[in-house]
Amino acid sequence: MKTILKTAVAAIVLTSVAITTASAETRVTYKSAKTGSSYYQMGVELAEAMKAAGDISVTIEESQGSVQNVMEVRARGGDYVFTTPPALVGLAQGGKAMFEGKGDPAFEDIRALFPIPSLTMHFVMSAGSGVTDIADLDDQTILLGKGSFGAREGEKYLGLFGVAESVEIADVELSNAVSALKNGQIDGFVTAGSYPAPNVIEAAASSSVTVLSMTDAQIAETKRTKLTIPAGTYAGQEADINTTSLPVVAFTTTKMDDDTAYALTKTYWENKAKLGETSRWWNGVNPAMLSNITSKIHPGAVRYYQEAGIDLSDAHM
Missing domain, CATH: 3.40.190.10 (Periplasmic binding protein-like II)
Structure with a gap:
């Protein structure tokens, strides 16, 4: 009977550890481009780098384009990361061009994380x-x-x-x-x-x-x-x-917590050289490309850039 009890207790402990480990893993959805495109491949490479480097699990979603990526901000939660040219964020926030008549308060909550290959x-x-x-x-x-x-x-x-x-x-x-x-x-x-x-x-x-x-x-x-x-x-x-x-940038929204945005940004930059060994297009990205971001950067990402001594503009804050 004691043996059975000990086995049961051990099983409960192992289950608790498994649940704690699973809950520690941060899950993110990354939406970029059509399957087969170079930008979809970048997403796959980025997901693999995030998984290898820590506790961030990235799920890649196919996209029909940058406009769709921005529009989906209205219905997405704090786990949503998407790519788009910075200019489209400005158009969405201003309700201009392809976003005319489709404005939404959620667009004001868009925040940048890091640049990807242009x-x-x-x-x-x-x-x-x-x-x-x-x-x-x-x-x-x-x-x-x-x-x-x-x-x-x-x-x-x-x-x-x-x-x-x-x-x-x-x-x-x-x-x-x-x-x-x-x-x-x-x-x-x-x-x-x-x-x-x-x-x-x-x-x-x-x-x-x-x-x-x-x-x-x-x-x-x-x-x-x-x-x-x-x-x-x-x-x-x-x-x-x-x-x-x-320029193309990875964005999220203020719904993402600061620690997740910080971890994503830190992991990206610290593994960019390794990404470049897989595909040379990552070697074309450098911190100076942050100047192409014309809107605010997520506070969690700002924390990383400040720690790393990377200059940001007043418009980024």
């Missing part, structure tokens, strides 16, 4: 085209793709720099860009993705290409954020490439 514009030209400036694309056949940010942005730049009427737009899917460039079907293609972009890596490795650099005046004309792709990022790239980008 969408980076690449104008990739065959070396044989001889083109070294975006303003010299006359008579070139360019692949823009369809429906993506890169396609829309590329079309805008062609207009800004006065070559839209003289460029032939190829009717080829972006997924076929590298083969089309190699066989001479196109002179170049436009793509937007976190650098180093896989299709640009492939193009540079398989043929001689030039990724166009933009002047400060050209970048200013686009009204986008300047980003420098360091020399050596792509095969044959001997100099830095100055281009434009659309």
Whole structure:
């Protein structure tokens, strides 16, 4: 009888320990992008890093886009983390553009955590085209793709720099860009993705290409954020490439408690170098990119940045 009692007590103790351990684990839902996209893959990598580093369990949710991510703030709780360009948060809080007539007090509670790799514009030209400036694309056949940010942005730049009427737009899917460039079907293609972009890596490795650099005046004309792709990022790239980008940031809301926001932010930055060993696009993120955040940062994340000696602006507080 005593043996049975001891066994029962031991089982209760083990169960209690298991419950305590499970309750100590912080669970977070991370919503970023469509399955198969680079940003969804980033979410998977981030979740694995969080799990390996501590007691934060991250569940990845597929998203249909940044606007949806912001809209879901209205119905989500304190475990919700999502990615979006900072500009969309400003539009939501102001009830402008795609958020016109859809304003909600919950948007005022959005708070930033940390930057992730930016969408980076690449104008990739065959070396044989001889083109070294975006303003010299006359008579070139360019692949823009369809429906993506890169396609829309590329079309805008062609207009800004006065070559839209003289460029032939190829009717080829972006997924076929590298083969089309190699066989001479196109002179170049436009793509937007976190650098180093896989299709640009492939193009540079398989043929001689030039990724166009933009002047400060050209970048200013686009009204986008300047980003420098360091020399050596792509095969044959001997100099830095100055281009434009659309910053992307991980956000949550004030519903998240300070300790969780602190732990997420601390774990992210302390494991970013390890993330970069898995995928090089993480190496393009640095604390200076906090300047791209135009709204408030979560108090828990602010605590980490202050401890780490990383400067924030008054607008972040």
